[in-house]
Amino acid sequence: MHELPITENILTIVLKHAAAGHVRQVVSITLDIGELSDLEDEWMQHYFDYLSKGTVAEGAKLKINRIPIALRCNGCGKTFEIEKSMIGKSTCPSCQATGDFSLVSGRQYHIKEMEAK
Amino acid sequence: MDEIKLIEIKESILTDNDIAAEQLRSRLKAEKTFVVNLMSSPGAGKTTLLLQTLAALKQTYKTGVIEADIDSMVDAEKIRAAGIESVQLRTGGFCHLDSNMVKQGLEALGSEGFDLVFIENVGNLVCPAEFDTGAITNVMILSVPEGDDKPLKYPLMFSTCDVLVINKTDMLSLSDFNMNTLYGHISRLNPNMNIFEVSAKTGDGVKQWADWLKQQVSDFLQ
Numbered sequence: 001m002h003e004l005p006i007t008e009n010i011l012t013i014v015l016k017h018a019a020a021g022h023v024r025q026v027v028s029i030t031l032d033i034g035e036l037s038d039l040e041d042e043w044m045q046h047y048f049d050y051l052s053k054g055t056v057a058e059g060a061k062l063k064i065n066r067i068p069i070a071l072r073c074n075g076c077g078k079t080f081e082i083e084k085s086m087i088g089k090s091t092c093p094s095c096q097a098t099g100d101f102s103l104v105s106g107r108q109y110h111i112k113e114m115e116a117k
Numbered sequence: 118m119d120e121i122k123l124i125e126i127k128e129s130i131l132t133d134n135d136i137a138a139e140q141l142r143s144r145l146k147a148e149k150t151f152v153v154n155l156m157s158s159p160g161a162g163k164t165t166l167l168l169q170t171l172a173a174l175k176q177t178y179k180t181g182v183i184e185a186d187i188d189s190m191v192d193a194e195k196i197r198a199a200g201i202e203s204v205q206l207r208t209g210g211f212c213h214l215d216s217n218m219v220k221q222g223l224e225a226l227g228s229e230g231f232d233l234v235f236i237e238n239v240g241n242l243v244c245p246a247e248f249d250t251g252a253i254t255n256v257m258i259l260s261v262p263e264g265d266d267k268p269l270k271y272p273l274m275f276s277t278c279d280v281l282v283i284n285k286t287d288m289l290s291l292s293d294f295n296m297n298t299l300y301g302h303i304s305r306l307n308p309n310m311n312i313f314e315v316s317a318k319t320g321d322g323v324k325q326w327a328d329w330l331k332q333q334v335s336d337f338l339q
């Protein structure tokens with residue numbers, strides 16, 4: 001739902017790195033985004049295409065890696081990955097606890113790298 | 118053909134907002150203004166609970182409200198009618214508030230003189246969860262008619278908030294909302310969450326929530 005402001009941030013960061021690296025054309029941008037985010041890949045690409053018109057990033061493809069959600073069981077210390085649909089229903093695979101977990105992964109929002117000419 | 122090179126970026130997309138939010142929080146701590154960010158789905162009862170909470174706290178603390186209605190003044194006018202200073206941020210269809218908008222709101226209010234400021238965020242459970250507003254505490258309201266399965270659908274919101282207020286408990290007997298099911302989901306997602314069960318309509322449970330908040334503000338102001 002907030003793909004637009006997020007995409008603006010991505011473009012700003014990419015253009016900063018493009019200028020620093022004397023890039024003439026950005027080919028692709030790789031993002032690491034946690035499974036917990038509700039960003040829609042298609043909308044991000046759509047906004048990116050729109051915002052990047054006339055910049056060196058025009059035409060760049062967004063490659064989105066989804067980073068799995070992982071919880072740590074505060075009872076036994078075990079870290080385990082879960083599906084988003086299981087987030088409020090999970091059981092610790094090690095000690096079978098059904099509560100007291102901390103989120104250790106799934107909220108990432110990173111630009112990893114870009115390919116450029 | 119030009120050769121394609123790989124450029125490492127390794128930057129957080131939300132950095133700008135996260136940094137601005139941290140700066141705002143430090144400023145609020147220095148100025149001693151406790152800011153509460155209220156989030157919920159549309160109609161869960163943010164304004165109604167706010168009015169009840171203000172009634173319980175306005176004697177003790179100088180309190181203000183920042184409203185983020187999409188395009189109306191309805192909520193800000195209700196707050197003003199209750200004798201509380203409020204400002205309306207025109208979000209113009211924006212789906213969340215970020216820390217810069219909150220900063221503008223605080224400036225419009227003249228935040229320095231305030232002990233306690235509430236933000237009524239835009240009504241939705243997705244976007245506001247991703248944007249740190251710089252608030253001291255984050256509160257979400259879940260109302261009984263929305264169902265006990267909401268933590269499964271909006272896990273980020275439930276995992277980022279410090280407080281959950283379960284509102285419209287007067288409607289429990291009319292629905293299949295199961296408190297135990299909800300608590301089960303929360304204990305997995307956010308075991309340290311403070312939970313209050315209230316009815317902003319009848320006033321049930323509002324005192325416990327308001328007393329808790331009063332204590333937080335009092336600790337903060339010391």
Ligand SMILES: Nc1nc2c(ncn2[C@@H]2O[C@H](COP(=O)(O)OP(=O)(O)OP(=O)(O)O)[C@@H](O)[C@H]2O)c(=O)[nH]1
Pocket residue numbers: 157158159160161162163164165166192240284285286287288315316317318319
């Ligand atoms: N039965 C019942 N109704 C409530 C309660 N709290 C609020 N309402 C009603 O729910 C409706 C929405 O309440 P608001 O306080 O306007 O909700 P809101 O979250 O501020 O709504 P938006 O700002 O539009 O997102 C109103 O008709 C309220 O009277 C409650 O505890 N019980």
Ligand SMILES: [Mg+2]
Pocket residue numbers: 163164165192237
């Ligand atoms: Mg409202």
Ligand SMILES: [Zn+2]
Pocket residue numbers: 073074075076077078092093094095096097
């Ligand atoms: Zn365990």
